[in-house]
């Protein structure tokens with residue numbers, strides 16, 4: 001049952017496309033580490049298409065104060081990163 005009332009729409013930080021919250025990955029930066037949202041603090045959303053994108057790498061490198069290589073490295077450890085890469 002989807003009547004639209006309970007569907008949250010969020011925006012991907014890389015491509016700014018809007019999608020249902022459950023179609024996006026929710027991450028956050030914690031002490032210089034990229035982690036899945038813990039329930040507290042500032043978080044951001046990214047869509048499946050943008051996981052491997054340069055735009056997203058740029059975004060998290062700025063947000064977490066990392067070099068682009070460090071950001072890539074941290075992202076690489078997320079299971080969905082590898083999965084999505086194979087998918088593409």
Ligand SMILES: [Zn+2]
Pocket residue numbers: 012013014015016017046047048049050
């Ligand atoms: Zn996106």
